[in-house]
Amino acid sequence: MVVMFSETPSATSSTAPRHALVTAAASRTVLLIAAAAGCAVAFVVAYLLFVRTASGQQAENGVVRSAQSSRRSTxxxxxxxxxxDLVVALGGVAVLVxxxxxxxxxxxxGVTALVLLGTPMLAAQLLKIYVLDRPGLNDGSAVASHNSFPSGHVxxxxxxxxxxxxxxxxxxxxWVLxxxxxxxxxxxxxxxxxxxxxLSDTVGGCLLVAAVVCAGAAVVSARRPDATGVAPVPVLVTLLAPSALVLGGYAVxxxxxSAAAQxxxxxxxxxxxxxxVVLLVAGPLRRVNFDPARAGSRLSR
Incomplete structure (x- = not known):
């Protein structure tokens, strides 16, 4: 009888934490999904607002003209x-990783980090060259009209x-982020x-990388849960803040x-x-375990 009663509580106690982990995992993964979705939506908003509208293009073309006419000393x-040399620099980073x-x-x-390094940069080039375009305004501007969204450097x-x-x-x-x-x-x-x-090129480049990395982290988090729950407010902030940044930048x-002020x-x-954008995704990415060799570990070390 003693053995039977001692086994029953242990079985119950082992079941309860397992359910708690499943619930917490869903919350943590939802935060990462919200970060990926928020950055992806903001990327689209930036493209539509700055690149596909005449007002957005005119504001940004004024900045390009100012940059081209400014003295180099400034x-x-x-x-x-x-x-x-961007290629050399990236090669050095790959070796360092x-x-x-x-x-x-x-x-x-290290292989996972290299995949997360290369995938968004490849996506940025494919989108810029083959998918997205910048409609011409025919406003007599001397600014180049080829598409530069998103920025490869950023x-x-x-x-x-x-x-x-x-x-x-x-x-x-x-601290690194x-x-x-x-x-x-x-x-x-x-x-x-x-x-x-x-401006839109730089923000778009940052948003694209953040969206890709957070999406990958969400997949990892769903398979390797931790025991930390996430409240609804951080999820909403993570989802909406990137678009708010884009809208605020456009308004300003x-x-x-004046041209100088622009x-x-x-x-x-x-x-x-x-x-x-980097700081916004630092929170959701903080505790994700990216190491494929330690799939059973809940947290990254």
């Missing part, structure tokens, strides 16, 4: 980007930061200052009173919005 701070993974004895995690910078956040220990992830957001902000502002990209740029506003907005 944007000396952006000069390092001109001399950087694998080196970190090997040092941690997590080769599979996509690459964002992907590098997120890939490093994945391959490094989870306890460093938030917070510090990396400053680098992404600088690249975004520099591409605008040099006249390479428009469209109401700028130019400065575009650089500041490119930096602020890009950094904000």
């Amino acid at each position: 944007v000396d701070w952006a000069a390092p980007l001109q001399h950087a 694998l080196a970190i993974a090997l040092a941690r004895r997590r080769f599979a995690l 996509s690459a910078a964002t992907a590098v930061v997120l890939a490093l956040g994945v391959v490094l220990p989870a306890r460093f992830r938030t 917070a510090g990396g957001s400053l680098g992404v902000a600088w690249v975004a502002a520099a591409t605008v200052a040099l006249g390479w990209h428009r 740029l469209a109401t700028a009173t 130019f400065v506003a575009a650089m500041v907005l490119a930096a602020a919005c890009s950094a904000a």
Whole structure:
């Protein structure tokens, strides 16, 4: 009798936590799905609002004209980007990611990080070249009318930061993403200052990478749950905040009173919005276990 009663409570106690994990896993995965969906919707909003409307194009073309006519000395701070070889830089990052993974004895995690590095950058190029276009305004503007949405430079910078956040220990992830957001902000502002990209291009590149990485994290989270529940408010904020950033940026740029004000506003907005997107997804990504070799572990280490 003693044995029977001692087994029954243990069976009950082992069942209860299992149900609790299933409920918490759904909440955590929902947060990641909301982050991916929010960034994807904001990406579409940015394209439709800035690229597919005459008012959006006119506001951004004014910024490009200002960048092209400005004295180079005023944007000396952006000069390092001109001399950087993007292919070499990305190759160096790929080697660094694998080196970190090997040092941690997590080769599979390194491969996962490389996939998350390359996939959104490839998607950005395919969308920019083959899928999306920029209708011509025929307004006599000297600004190039070819499609530049989304920015490959900002996509690459964002992907590098997120890939490093994945391959490094989870306890460093938030700090890596917070510090990396400053680098992404600088690249975004520099591409605008040099006249390479428009505000929407920079924000679109950052949103695309965030959406792809969060979607991948949602798939991983559904298979490797943790025991942390998520309240509805963070889910709603994660879902709606990216589009709010895009709408706010459009409102500020469209109401700028002069070409100089538009130019400065575009650089500041490119930096602020890009950094904000990285910081927005830092929370949902913080505890995800991306390592395929540790599928039974609930949390990343």
